[in-house]
Amino acid sequence: MLVRVFSLIAATLTLGLLVSAQPSRGMTAVDFIEIPRLSDPRLAPDGRAFAYLQTETDWTENKINKRLHVIDLVTGQRLATPTFRAQESAIWWHPKQAGYVYLDKPSDGAKTQAFYFDLETGESAQLTRFGEAVQDLIWHPDGTGFFFVAAEQQPASDRTLLDAGWLIPPYGANADREVWWYDMDSGEMRPEIQGVFSVTDASISRSGDFLIVGLAPDQDLDTRHLSDVFVRNLDTLETTRWTLNRFREAAPHLSPDATRIAYIASVNQDGDAYYESKVFVESLNGRRQRLLGKMAMEALALAWDQSGEGLFILGNTGVRSNLYHYSLQTETLRQITRGDHTIEDWTYNPAKDTHVARFETMSDPGDYQIMRDRSEGFVPLTSLYSDWPDRFKRPRQSVFKWRGRRGAELEGLLVLPLDHDPSVAYPLVTITHGGPRSSSRFGSWQVSRYLPVLAAQGYIVFLPNHRGGTGYGDRFVRDMVGSYFRNAHHDVIDGIDALIDRGLADPDRLVKMGWSAGGHMVNKLITHTDRFAAASSGAGASDWLSMHGESDVRHARETVFGGAPWERAAPRRRYRLDSPIKDAWKVKTPTLFFAGENDLRVPPTQSILMHRGVQAAGTPTVYYQAADEPHNFRKPANQLFKINTELAWFARFALGETYRPALPDAAYSDASSAPENTPDNASAQAASSP
Secondary structure (H helix, E strand, C coil): CCCHHHHHHHCCHHHCCCCCCCCCEECCHHHHHCCCCEEEEEECCCCCEEEEEEEEEECCCCEEEEEEEEEECCCCCECCCCCCCCCCCCEEECCCCCEEEEEECCCCCCCCEEEEEECCCCEEEECCCCCCCEEEEEECCCCCEEEEEEECCCCHHHHHHHHCCCCCCCCCCCCCEEEEEEECCCCCEEEEECCCCEEEEEEECCCCCEEEEEEECCCCHHHHHHCEEEEEECCCCCEEECCCCCCCCEEEEECCCCCEEEEEEEECCCCCEEEEEEEEEEECCCCEEECCCCCCCEEEEEEECCCCCEEEEEEECCCCEEEEEEECCCCEEEECCCCCCEEEEEEEECCCCEEEEEEECCCCCCCEEEECCCCCCCEECCCCCCCHHHHEECCCEEEEEEECHHHCEEEEEEECCCCCCCCCCEEEEEEECCCCCCCCCCCCCCCCCCHHHHHHCCCEEEEEECCCCCCCCHHHHHHHCCCCCCCHHHHHHHHHHHHHHCCCEEEEEEEEEEECHHHHHHHHHHHHCCCCCEEEEECCCCCHHHHHHHCCCCHHHHHHHCCCCCCCCCCHHHHHHCCHHHHHHHCCCCEEEEEECCCCCCCCHHHHHHHHHHHHCCCCEEEEEECCCCCCCCCHHHHHHHHHHHHHHHHHHHHCCCCCCCCCHHHHCCHHHCCCCCCCCCCCEEEECC
16 A cells, blocks of 8 residues: 555556657656666777677666677677676676686676686686685786786685674675786686785786785775875785875876876875865876866876877866876877767777777767777767667757856856747756766766756756866865855855846746755755755755764765864864754755665765754655665666656646656556565655655
8 A cells, every 4th residue: 555655646657658659759767767878898909899888777677787798890790798697797808819708606606706708619617716706807918817806705604604694794894805816827816915905996017017006904985095006016026115195096007117107186286185186197206296287177087198108188177078188298288089078988908099988968878989090089889879869859958157156157067958948937957966076067867867858847957066066176176175065055056046047947946956965965955045946855965973974985074074073172063064954944945855775875864864854844855765775776666766756746846737757667567576666665665744
């Protein structure tokens, strides 16, 4: 029997049958969840074959599966792939042979191990037999073997007792990560990097002479700022400590001549925390150079170029990300790609001087493209979305600029409703990004945003890049240091006012939504103003004091607030002042709250606190806690439930209308097979006010 909290949509569930596909129509919530998405590109060393993973939505099993695709780029034919027992994995091409390693579970049900698939024979063979799951691997360039990363092996007796429920592990305990070597000829496995520390990063030099690793005190996410880079000479087996500081060096790579390390760090030249992420080049003598320190650009990824005289850098400049080349000799930056896009999954093959990347745009989530010749630029590798122009209408995205407090120049993305009429002021949905150290960029195909669906429902959508985000330089990202809500929430309101002043948005039909840091912003804004007709907060913080103790990531927040709340002379007042929960009594905006039961980043208690505060204020509110979900919902039924519930809520309170939820055919099968947390399954936890 359905509980009353589903009354918004329960009455129309039987009317939500999908209309048969028609040319060029707006996207539904089901369409959006079913979008196939690409990841883990792998170009063969000789450049002849290309592999990637593609998602498939299985409504019956309530899963989003990943399928391995391997394509011969000369013939265009799809090559054979192994039969997987577990989730299909990315592959690691053999440097010299026609085959690759992949990860799968053995037939005996043991933990994930490395297998080899021979393209010529079409046969698979298990390689590793390790006590823990193999998580990642790195081929030696000569193909004699590979290094793999895995958790430290636990004693068999402890593992048996733990699995049987006779042991309670310490809170937050995670086994440290090690690096092992696997020899292809002998099948020998031996430890390469292990000790009282945990491996955070690993790579190998182009010559194969050196293994580069990042080592942290343990596997706790919140101690990664204490990691340092070590280089192991694989000939002499001597390990040299390359860095000694109190910040994380992400993605460390040794230069081809083995004289310098390049990495990404979120510090300034002096190593002080909470700055725009930049590329650093550091010599063994400790000389450290922060590249492009004065440029408003966040470094997302890097690679040494073929000569070793420069670096390729994937950079975020706010609403776009592009590929650049930096010459160390001339200290000049050259932009390689241009356009209204976000580059994802970029990889570089120095031997072939070849780039592979996926370009997200307003049109689609992005097919893979390859650049072999810089004069020709990137050309398509896949064409997964080539039929979309005949299937879907997609909204236009454009840059919107406005001025914030103290004359700040701000920008974000504006998504127009389908068949937009310039003479009409539309209902506005404002979505703030997560992080907060991130930005909203062209594309934005995240399931928490579903821009094409909102546009098809007649909303104009605003994605503001407020202060505290990335891509706009050190001063911009450091605006939150000392006070999380100094200017960010004002920036959002000022952007909304600019849209209203220009006749684009209807001031009486404003909606606010966001997830993670975007949810933090929702919680703040509904206590700051009553101008929103409806809101939805996903995984948002409400009390920074309790949040600091609960979250698995805390270090950066200590810079924001000036210390930890349990320190002597702790800045508890600052934590309290920026906590939305203290002003929950003011909230008049009908607000939804969502959280995952297993969220470690923003635990569900944060949403429960805020929901109960709004409920006590007498304002309409509902809280949904999805069972067995982490920080971001992974089950398609939960993703769809959230979209349908939000659209019904927005329609009711902002439009005065009724929304008919879109459901897949699987939703109309026998109720006994309904996925968890769908409207047909009362195990979904919820609470509401009258």
